[in-house]
Amino acid sequence: MPKEFHYHYKIDNSTFLRGVPMASLHRSAQGVPTAPHTLAILGCGALGTAILLGVLASIRAHGDSLDENETVSPANAVATQKSPPSSSPTPNNFIACVRTAVSAARITKALGTPPCNVTIHHGHDSAPSLLDADIIILGCQPIDLHSCLGNDTIKAALHGKLVISLLAGVTISDIESVLGWQDGKSYVPTTVIRAMPNTASVVRQSMTVIEAPGGTSARTLRMVDWLFSSIGIVQHIPASKFDTCTALCASTPAFFALFLEGLIDGAVALGLTRSEAQIMAAQAMKGSAELVLAGDHPTKVKEEITTPGGSTIRGVLKLEQGNLRAVVAGALIECKTAAEGLGARNREK
Numbered sequence: 001m002p003k004e005f006h007y008h009y010k011i012d013n014s015t016f017l018r019g020v021p022m023a024s025l026h027r028s029a030q031g032v033p034t035a036p037h038t039l040a041i042l043g044c045g046a047l048g049t050a051i052l053l054g055v056l057a058s059i060r061a062h063g064d065s066l067d068e069n070e071t072v073s074p075a076n077a078v079a080t081q082k083s084p085p086s087s088s089p090t091p092n093n094f095i096a097c098v099r100t101a102v103s104a105a106r107i108t109k110a111l112g113t114p115p116c117n118v119t120i121h122h123g124h125d126s127a128p129s130l131l132d133a134d135i136i137i138l139g140c141q142p143i144d145l146h147s148c149l150g151n152d153t154i155k156a157a158l159h160g161k162l163v164i165s166l167l168a169g170v171t172i173s174d175i176e177s178v179l180g181w182q183d184g185k186s187y188v189p190t191t192v193i194r195a196m197p198n199t200a201s202v203v204r205q206s207m208t209v210i211e212a213p214g215g216t217s218a219r220t221l222r223m224v225d226w227l228f229s230s231i232g233i234v235q236h237i238p239a240s241k242f243d244t245c246t247a248l249c250a251s252t253p254a255f256f257a258l259f260l261e262g263l264i265d266g267a268v269a270l271g272l273t274r275s276e277a278q279i280m281a282a283q284a285m286k287g288s289a290e291l292v293l294a295g296d297h298p299t300k301v302k303e304e305i306t307t308p309g310g311s312t313i314r315g316v317l318k319l320e321q322g323n324l325r326a327v328v329a330g331a332l333i334e335c336k337t338a339a340e341g342l343g344a345r346n347r348e349k
């Protein structure tokens, strides 16, 4: 039987209630502390850790009231939360579950000294830790869905709770069928929602799409919107668009990273240092994105820079010799198809 380990972080010397620093207890409108609310990340890998760090940073930025007035909210986002749900408790207690000690150490290192209560659990049976959780973010690889959720102790620990799946290509019904009880009962007592953030969650700049089945309670929707809008922008989408949005929201940071690498290599070839080129290229990319988020069409951004007979159009035409836009569109389509495949592969198990 594998050994299970727990690491508890105590941030200051304040009194702890069920492991939660008194200073971090959520207060209702009347100023009365509500019960601790626990968010677990089952499969706290690259993305789970980015979300955990982003949410903790959000809480740090807003103090013990968890007031979320600072959330990113562009005019065209369908759903963003500017404030935490007043009628539902927001998480103030966190559990990160992974399989291996190496991954637990990675999270420990990433957390540094967090001003919040976090428990890290590693081992192959996360069920005891999940008993304490109210909301579970599922962050394992799609191929690990069955090994992660498939045993009865885990299912029992999830009974009646909210599961937010990050898994690419894995549908809500895929998860519900894994959670279905083996004794023949057809109902699924766990609420399952899909969310597709990206690794910019760690700097609270994620683009997260959410699929919530009809009938999801308003309270649950407020909670999920608050959670992901605390680390970026949130948009609700139907199931039919999910794989496309997975490619567009979750995979494209890797595309942009490639573009940045090309720019940096070019700048280095021209004599800049890598570090100065990196900041300049990334800030130029960020500023361009901000212009589009502020309402400028990409064509306008391009046309305002390409002065007649100028230098920029020469570079743009060079990119078009490489068929840039068609290549990028094709890469996105490939990504979407591959995301669908991740789910299908899982169903064959």
Ligand SMILES: NC(=O)C1=CN([C@@H]2O[C@H](COP(=O)(O)OP(=O)(O)OC[C@H]3O[C@@H](n4cnc5c(N)ncnc54)[C@H](OP(=O)(O)O)[C@@H]3O)[C@@H](O)[C@H]2O)C=CC1
Binding pocket: 042, 043, 044, 045, 046, 047, 048, 097, 098, 099, 100, 101, 103, 104, 123, 124, 126, 139, 140, 141, 142, 144, 147, 148, 149, 166, 167, 168, 196, 197, 198, 199, 250, 251
């Ligand atoms: N990376 C990204 O940018 C994005 C990823 N996604 C989706 O998010 C999910 C996670 O991706 P990513 O973070 O990159 O993957 P990782 O491989 O980095 O993380 C997966 C984690 O799950 C843990 N795990 C697996 N099985 C169990 C188990 N039975 N109990 C507890 N922990 C378990 C692993 O632990 P251990 O390390 O100890 O083995 C690992 O830490 C995937 O489904 C992916 O499709 C979605 C959007 C973006």
Ligand SMILES: O=C(O)[C@@H]1CCC=N1
Binding pocket: 168, 246, 250, 251
């Ligand atoms: O590449 C992957 O498998 C995951 C899914 C979306 C982003 N990263």
